[in-house]
Amino acid sequence: MPTSEELLRLLGAVGHPLRLQILAELADGRVHVSELARRIKVSRALLYMHLERLEKAGLIEGRLELSADGKAMKYIELLPFELSLTIDTVLAALRADDEEGPHQVQETPQ
Numbered sequence: 001m002p003t004s005e006e007l008l009r010l011l012g013a014v015g016h017p018l019r020l021q022i023l024a025e026l027a028d029g030r031v032h033v034s035e036l037a038r039r040i041k042v043s044r045a046l047l048y049m050h051l052e053r054l055e056k057a058g059l060i061e062g063r064l065e066l067s068a069d070g071k072a073m074k075y076i077e078l079l080p081f082e083l084s085l086t087i088d089t090v091l092a093a094l095r096a097d098d099e100e101g102p103h104q105v106q107e108t109p110q
Contacts, residue, residue: 001092003100010083013057018042019050026060026078033062033074051076 002010013019021040025031031039037047054060061079064072 001089001096003096004090004093005097007089007093010057010059011085013053013059014083016050016053018046019054022047022050022054022076023059023078026076030075030077033076036076 014023018040022036025036025039033044033047033051037044040047051060051062055062059079059081061077063075063077065075067073
C-alpha cells in the first residue's frame with residue numbers, strides 16, 4: 001500500500017486534463033515524444049513537464065533508443081497501474097505513514 005505522500009503524488013499526477021490525455025494516448029502502446037506532442041497539440045517543453053510528473057508517480061516510463069541514423073529518440077510507455085480511491089485506501093496510506101515514522105506531507109502544485 002502506498003504512503004499518503006505516494007498517494008498524493010499519484011492523485012496529483014492524474015489530476016490534470018492534459019496528463020489524462022497523455023495516458024489515453026499511451027494506452028495503445030509506446031509513442032515517440034515528438035509524435036505524442038503532435039497528437040495532443042502541445043510543445044515538447046510543456047509535454048516534458050507533464051511527462052516528468054507522470055513518471056515520478058510511476059505511471060509511465062521513458063526510454064532513449066538510437067535510430068538507424070544514430071539519433072537518440074525518446075519513447076514513452078504506459079506502465080500497468082490500477083487506481084482505486086476508497087476510504088480504505090486513504091486509511092491504509094495513513095497506516096503506512098505511521099509505520100515509516102513521522103514526516104511532513106506537502107502538497108505539490110499542479
